[in-house]
Amino acid sequence: MRICGIISEYNPFHLGHEEHIRKAREKTGADIIICAMSGNFTQRGEPAIFDKWIRTRCALLCGADAVIELPLLTAVQSAEGFASGGVSVIDAAGADFLCFGSETDDKELLESIAAGLSEETAGFKKLLKESLGSGDSFPKARMKAAFPDAPEAACPNAILGIEYIKAIKRSGSSLKPFAVKRVGGAYHSEDMDSPFPSATAIRKAFREGKSSGAFGAMPAGCAQTIERALSEGLRPVFPGVFDRELLYAIRRGGPGYLRALHDVSEGLENRIYKAAETANGRGELIKAVKTKRYAYTRISRVLLYALLGITKEMVAEHNARGTAFLRVLGVRGERVLSILSRVSKAPLICGSAASSGYPGTDIAASDIYALSQDSPPFRNLKRDLTEKLIVV
Amino acid sequence: MRICGIISEYNPFHLGHEEHIRKAREKTGADIIICAMSGNFTQRGEPAIFDKWIRTRCALLCGADAVIELPLLTAVQSAEGFASGGVSVIDAAGADFLCFGSETDDKELLESIAAGLSEETAGFKKLLKESLGSGDSFPKARMKAAFPDAPEAACPNAILGIEYIKAIKRSGSSLKPFAVKRVGGAYHSEDMDSPFPSATAIRKAFREGKSSGAFGAMPAGCAQTIERALSEGLRPVFPGVFDRELLYAIRRGGPGYLRALHDVSEGLENRIYKAAETANGRGELIKAVKTKRYAYTRISRVLLYALLGITKEMVAEHNARGTAFLRVLGVRGERVLSILSRVSKAPLICGSAASSGYPGTDIAASDIYALSQDSPPFRNLKRDLTEKLIVV
Secondary structure: EEEEEEEEOOOOOOOHHHHHHHHHHHHHHOEEEEEEEEEOOOOOOOOOOHHHHHHHHHHHHHOEEEEEEEEEEEEEEEEEHHHHHHHHHHHHOOOOOEEEEEOOHHHHHHHHHHHHHHHHHHHHHHHHHHHHHHOOOHHHHHHHHHHOOOHHHHHHHHHHHHHHHHHHHHHHOOOOOEEOOOOOOOOOOOOOOOOOOOOHHHHHHHOOOHHHHHHHHHHHHHHHHHHHHHHHOOOOOOOHHHHHHHHHHHHHHHHHHHHEEHHHHHHHHHHHHHOOOOOOOHHHHHHHOOOOOOOOOHHHHHHHHHHHEEEEEEHHHHHHHHHOOOOEEEEEOHHHHHHHHHHOOOOOEEEEOOHHHOOHHHHHHHHHHHHHHHOOOOOOOOHHOOOOOEEO | EEEEEEEEEOOOOOOHHHHHHHHHHHHHHOOOEEEEOOOOOOOOOOOOOOOOOHHHHHHHHOEEEEEEEEOOHOOOOOHHHHHHHHHHHHHOOOOEEEEEOOOOOOHHHHHHHHHHHHHHHHHHHHHHHHHHHHOOOOOHHHHHHHOOOHHHHHHHHHHHHHHHHHHHHHHHHOOOEEEEEEEOOOOOOOOOOOOOOHHHHHHHHHHOOOOOHHHHHHHHHHHHHHHHHHOOOOOOOOHHHHHHHHHHHHEEEEEEEHHHOOOOOHHHHHHHHOOOOOOOOHHHHHHHHOOOOOOOOHHHHHHHHHOOOOOOOOOOHHHHHHOEEEEEEOOOOOHHHHHHHHHHOOOOOOOOOOEEEOOOOHHHHHHHHHHHHHOOOOOOHHHHOOOHHHHH
16 A cells, blocks of 8 residues: 655645646555645635635545645744644655655755755855845745755745655655656746646636636536535635734734744834834735845745734744644545554544544634635634534 | 813713713812813723714813823723722822712712722621522622612612712722712613713714714714714724624634633633624624623623733733823813823823823724724824824
8 A cells, every 4th residue: 555645735726736646646656645735824824715625625526535634833834844744744644655746856956955955064054145145035045055056946846845855854754755847837827828727826816706717727526616615605715804803913912922923033023013004904014024034925924923823832832742643634435534544653533523632723723714704604613623524 | 279070981972971061160160170081992892983082172172171091991991990990090180079970969879878888788798699699680789789779879870970989988089079960861872862862872873874963962063073083084983893803802812812801700701702603793792691690791891801902910900000190182271281280190191292101002902993994094003102182
């Protein structure tokens, strides 16, 4: 029995994701594909366009054999923490391979960069300092320092891939990393005419009311699932939907509250608090706070921490704890569940059965997410405790 | 120089308030009437219909000589804390009299009840227990036990008056309490046909878009002030305007957050948290949580504590501190300010001059209140630090 893990967001699931799963299965010869997927909030610091139960169903209908939720505090960390938590989940699930999409599938290149980044040699440190001095952002400077001749390795998915490789090494896991070359639109591309439009492009199409275009970029089972949910009252969720709650949280908490948040240091709390005096929401806040030093995504994530109350202390504790259980959101066929329960190294929590394993932070995040919805069941609370395991 | 103090909310200011100030001046022979007024949130646990600067201007145009703000943590406590904090402010301002409206102006009756309540004799305790046993609410049982033959003393304003008398006694203040018989609509009356419609009736008229009726119940200077502000983009504020922020605060914080709030004990946090699973806002929450034991206004206040993050600890500290300064919102003529500065026992803070004296909680409350507004200056932040002293 060969098991291949994929760390994902599926925000939303599209043709490129289906293709990635197909290739992962083919190239690793896996019998089972396990996807560790973000819940209702994503690594870019945004709410997912559809909730985790709908995104789970889409993935299961289009190639995944099991979907396991990434804990909230893993899902919303920057690349290193995200990768490290994701690898821990895939490893705990008992997988043999970790397969990721990447702008390059040159494994040796990726591994040598990962080694370079892990080691932080004197040469690396010198180049990093020079590059930062010339005005590069930290992630860019780091890539240039580690491998100045491989610009393709500085692309978003490859960076994440390198983080996966580093995390596997660091944790002593026996997972075999495996890069699959990405097809179609680049990660941030908004192009809908590509044969594989990106998730960014699809979210934009939904935001502009062009849902038929969006459905065309998804496998049929996924499009049908979302179409049905929309007809039942589901609302696609866009980043600005919690603007008032965010402003309220900042106004109520003040700089002291912001200072305690994860990844806030060196006066960033004051920049944000000051910007909140005139900014009308998340978008304006990011624009006002952003500098070369504070990248868009970092601010976006910090604002999510402000919305959800995620502190330095919570993240440090979470990272120290490791993967204590696996939260199975859904499986393709009940046989998969029995395989999972045999191979996994951590207890499985399925659906409504075991409320005790869900952290309060994750439950609260789902409850806050539900503020974006008008109709049951989407606006229901405590869905983490009541939704059943999805079996397709 | 005789100075008379009035503890008020003016939410909004109306003909009955003007009449009360007129009588207070006449009966006490006061040269100066100082009103200690709630800021943007009131004792019923609701946002004020108009902000404190507009309500200050109204009061000054219609009889008050000075308006001093009640600190937030005084303004939103139950009768005893509200009265005690209010008396402390009026006393610190150097007033000779404290004049309050009451359903009865029988001073001896009020004072003997106050004495009875303060003493809590064995007879009082026995009657209180019996009355509670027969199913009466606590405030009602307390009044019945203290003075079973005086139903008029159990009316809302008289209860508050008795609390003022108790607070004066307790604090050893030399303030002379003075009851003025209320005219017109009862405190909670929604009747707009009375010659003196209540603030409740006026707020209802605004809510129903019948603003001309509302203006008719106000002195001309007050109606003109509000009319002009509305034409400049001011929005009247109604209790449900922060429903989403409230639900968000409860969902984010959970029972642990609620348990730490002022006046929450014995599992009330769980009742509220449970009710928040289905309730769509403040109104539905109060309805679901209310019992004979937990009165409407108490729940309403606790929900305000949840919105503003007001904990037991904060209130205890505030009450222990006493009145360290007086925040003067406005005066009628600059002469009043110089008189105030001569007679007051605490330093005056006027307008934007002294930011250091404003507690962060009060500033945050004003900033949260501003979420209800769309147009500057009403939606501006840090108005506590930037608005100038109002002089009419």
